[in-house]
Amino acid sequence: MALLEVDDVIVRFGGVTAVNHASFTAEPGRITGLIGPNGAGKTTCFNVITGLQKPTSGRVRYRDRDVTGWPVHKRAGHGIGRTFQRLEAFGSLTVRDNVRVARDIHGGPLAWVRASGRSSLEIDVLLDRVGIAEYADERADSIPTGTARLLELARALACDPRLLLLDEPSSGLDETETDAFGALLRDLASEGVAILMVEHDMDLVMSVCEEIHVLDFGQIISSGTPAEIRDDSAVQRAYLGYSADDPHEAANGLGDHTSEMEAIPS
Ligand SMILES: Nc1ncnc2c1ncn2[C@@H]1O[C@H](COP(=O)(O)OP(=O)(O)O)[C@@H](O)[C@H]1O
Ligand SMILES: [Mg+2]
Incomplete structure (x- = not known):
């Protein structure tokens, strides 16, 4: 069983479904990426894992225990650490x-x-x-x-986290700092920490993550290695508004919420 299992989580805020049947895992020694356009539900997933947000349905399992009902401090005490998108x-x-x-x-x-x-x-x-x-x-x-x-x-x-959640950790870092940061993450993973990272810098994500999940409108539309994610036409559509396979679909509406996203480097 994985260190962390997010199992079929749904989060609704009134009429907005922020997370829609999301399932993924994090493993010791591995850096897992969670990417997707602004508003895709990434931070909400982190809040569900750390206990800040109660899911509408679904479970969170950590170290073989169902922690869905655990308060934030209890999860932190058992080794779930995080950084915030907004500096705290x-x-x-x-x-x-x-x-x-x-x-x-x-x-x-x-x-x-x-x-x-x-x-x-x-x-x-x-x-x-x-x-x-x-x-x-x-x-x-x-x-x-x-x-x-x-x-x-x-x-x-x-x-001293066993599971470390990083929410857009590289924003504000210059190129040299980002390289050093990537090396540090690899070091931490090699010591056995499970790292789950939300990040907009695709070069960093593609270079450090072993596995990547792509969220779009709360749903995981693709999961795989960096190479698999880069080649996935559904991901290209979500990020760019069209895929290389069907360029005539450009500006089909999915591109509207991608303004801050960079093109996925090849
Ligand atoms: N506390 C909240 N109340 C209402 N809507 C929220 C709340 N938190 C997030 N949302 C909405 O849920 C969606 C996902 O947000 P978020 O998880 O912050 O996305 P991301 O981190 O991928 O940019 C967005 O539409 C956002 O406006
Ligand atoms: Mg966010």
Whole structure:
């Protein structure tokens, strides 16, 4: 059984079906991508997994248990960590203290720096790992957006997650930072973390994800390897408004909600 199983989840907000019969899994050691146009239901899926949103129907299973009814803090305590699309750090605290607070809420020391013994050292090791050590003493509201994204990641890692959900983690990162970020994700996965990532940077998604699910209007319209996703005409239609197979279908309406999406690189 997979570490995480999202099983036939539906979420309705009044008349809007934000998630429509979505099923997918996440596995230790694997980076799984969840992509799709704006409004497709990606963040809502994350909210269902972390407990912020109760599904209209369907189940969430984690480590062989049905956690659908579990509150957010209980899921977090069992190793479900996340970053938010909207940055959530405490602006008036320093970068280091933001990570310290996250770690203190979690409790125990981090498995991978437990040997170090000192908690402040542990936090600095973590800041160094995500590449923001030089900002440790800056207030979180004074750092660049890209750095704030990495701080979000450091805060999530401070809780020692087994399952890490990343909601558009690379927005605000420049190319060099994005490359370093991709390498860090691969490292984390190689240590056994299950990573589920919502991301608009298709180069990053295609280079780090082993498996990708494509959401469109709440439904998973395609699942597969990066190569399979790139070649899928249904995905091309959802992203571009037409597929290479039937270019005369251009502007069939599906393209209307793709304004922020980049073309899928080949
Ligand atoms: N709390 C909410 N109340 C009402 N509608 C919502 C709420 N959250 C999301 N939605 C709607 O659900 C759909 C999916 O949103 P979201 O999951 O944020 O999409 P994505 O993250 O893929 O851009 C959108 O139509 C959005 O407007
Ligand atoms: Mg979103």
